[in-house]
Amino acid sequence: MLRSLYSGISGMKNFQTKLDVVANNVANVNTHGFKKSRITFKDMVSQTIQSSGGPTNNSGSINSKQVGLGASLASIDKIMTPGSAQNTGEPYDLYITGDGFFRIEKQGEILFTRTGNFKPDEAGDLVTPDGYYVLGMNGQKINVPKDNVTSVSIGPDGTVSVVENNVSRTVGQVSLAAFSNAGGLDLVGDNLYRQTLSSGAPSNAIVPGEQGTGIIQTARLEMSNVDLTDEFTEMIIAQRGFQSNAKTITTSDEILQELVNLKR
Incomplete structure (x- = not known):
């Protein structure tokens, strides 16, 4: 009982x-x-x-x-699994069409996210809504100048370009990371993930669209799955x-x- x-x-x-x-x-x-x-x-x-028993001369086996x-x-x-894309119209909203994570620096630690609602801060650095820096290919911040800039665009490969004084130039490139076991990542809040022994170490900074990662689409955000x-x-x-x-x-x-x- x-x-x-x-x-x-x-x-x-x-x-x-x-x-x-x-x-x-x-x-x-x-x-x-x-x-x-x-x-x-x-x-x-x-x-x-009662334990199981094998057959004998007088009886068969028992379970x-x-x-x-x-x-x-x-x-x-x-x-x-990826969530569907939502059109936002915001030029700094980024959507990864396949695998991969944005690389984010939070107080000196590199974390990862699928949420691409970024904005330039007062210094022009591309940040998350909580002020954490979006990292480029070289592991540095991506700075979008404000003075004399008439337009900003982000390409499918993450290249950030500006038109400054009527001249187009590249100011950075958004990088991605990939994991052998993305399900092993730990959630740490703020839509961020931290690598674990189960997830394995992330790959080096990846150009969007390479090494199995998805390309980037602008003015779109990934919804919940x-x-x-x-x-x-x-x-x-x-x-x-x-x-x-x-x-x-x-x-x-x-x-x-x-x-x-x-x-x-």
């Missing part, structure tokens, strides 16, 4: 975690560049009541008799799973109460 109680508890904890993951996906349905997560479970060790002891969390995976239809379905599954496991605990408690009443 106690086995069923603990199995029910493990199930309730797992479905609570599943609901947490689903809720976070739904909360970020409109977060640019957000990648949804999924959760998987695995069974826990089983208690063997073992085991009672499971519940479930546990197997993984929380990031689904790195969250599908509300899928998430609401998973929410129902999590709710029903939680309720079912709670019911097994209630039923086990009722049977235990009957056993206690037998002594009266």
Whole structure:
């Protein structure tokens, strides 16, 4: 009887975690560049009541008799499929058409993002909305001069060009990074990722469109890859799973109460 109680508890904890993951996906349905997560479970060790046996002269083989002891969390995976593009009309909004991450410097640390809503700061350096620098091919900041500049354009290969005093010149080039296991990156907030032992080290700075990365499109942003239809379905599954496991605990408690009443 106690086995069923603990199995029910493990199930309730797992479905609570599943609901947490689903809720976070739904909360970020409109977060640019957000990648949804999924959760998987695995069974826990089983208690063997009787071991299996091979055939004998008088009988055939028998299977073992085991009672499971519940479930546990197997993984929380990031689904790195690209989101759809949203037209914004902003010249500094950048969208990666395939694989790759923008390289961002935050307080001396290089981080990575799929969200390309950049702007020049007061000094002309290209930054994220939180003021973190966008890195170019040489690992330096990309500076867009303001004086005497009549137009700015960013090419598919990330080249940033300006027309200054009626003369066109290149002022930098947006670089990308790629990972052998992008799903192993850690989220650190602000739409940024940090490399881990699981993700592997990033490649050197890559020109957009090379080494399997996507080219850059301007005036577009990547939307979240969250599908509300899928998430609401998973929410129902999590709710029903939680309720079912709670019911097994209630039923086990009722049977235990009957056993206690037998002594009266």
